[in-house]
Amino acid sequence: QVQLVASGGRLVQAGGSLRLSCAASGRTFSNYAMGWFRQAPGKEREVVAAINWSGDRTYYPDSVKGRFTISRDNAKNTVYLQMNSLKPEDTAVYYCAARNLRVGFKGSEYDYWGQGTQVTVSS
Numbered sequence: 001q002v003q004l005v006a007s008g009g010r011l012v013q014a015g016g017s018l019r020l021s022c023a024a025s026g027r028t029f030s031n032y033a034m035g036w037f038r039q040a041p042g043k044e045r046e047v048v049a050a051i052n053w054s055g056d057r058t059y060y061p062d063s064v065k066g067r068f069t070i071s072r073d074n075a076k077n078t079v080y081l082q083m084n085s086l087k088p089e090d091t092a093v094y095y096c097a098a099r100n101l102r103v104g105f106k107g108s109e110y111d112y113w114g115q116g117t118q119v120t121v122s123s
Contacts, residue, residue: 001027001112002024002025002026002027002029002032002098002112003024003025003026003112004022004023004024004096004112004113004114004115005022005023005025005114005115006020006021006022006094006095006114006115006116006117007020007022007023007117008020008021008117009093009094009118009119009120010119010120011120011121011122012086012119012120012121012122013086013121013122014086014087014088014121014122014123015085015086016086016121017082017083017084017086018082018083018086018119019081019082020036020080020081020083020094020096020117020119021078021080022034022078022079022080022081022096023076023077024077024078024079024098025077029074029077030053030054030074031053031100031101032053032098032099032100032101032111032112033050033051033052033053033098033099033100033101033102033103033104034050034051034070034072034079034096034097034098034099035047035049035050035051035096035097035098035099035103035104035105036048036050036068036070036079036081036094036095036096036097037094037095037096037097038090038092038094038095038119039092039093039095040089040091040092040093043092045095045107046061046063047061047105047106047107048060048061048063048064048068048081048094049064049068049069049070049081050070050103050105051070051071051072051079051103052102053101054074055071055072057103058071059103059105064083064090067083067084067085068081068082068083068084069081069082069084070082079096081094081096083119086119086121087121088121088122088123089121090119090121091119091120091121092119093116093117093118093119094116094117094118094119095113095115095116095117096113096114097110097111097112097113098110098111098112098113099111
């Protein structure tokens with residue numbers, strides 16, 4: 001079992017920045033690829049960033065590429081999502097997720113989920 005606790009979400013103005021954190025406990029954190037997903041009301045959950053176990057490979061959809069950065073600190077069992085140039089359409093609940101070994105791009109591929117943290121971007 002891996003327990004994930006996401007934090008850092010809050011209300012921010014458009015153009016602002018925010019850093020989300022996801023602290024992991026349980027099994028060896030470095031065995032897991034990590035992803036950040038978001039879900040806005042009435043919309044499907046979508047991946048916004050993913051990172052491999054070592055942190056040397058990252059993936060982003062076009063909607064956030066160049067604005068969001070995922071990173072991890074395996075010594076601290078934590079994955080981060082730095083979000084810059086935020087837009088109102090980035091408003092959503094953000095979730096971190098863990099997948100054993102390999103990076104995935106679909107929520108169904110992930111094994112463990114955090115509780116979500118609300119990000120609201122005002123215009």
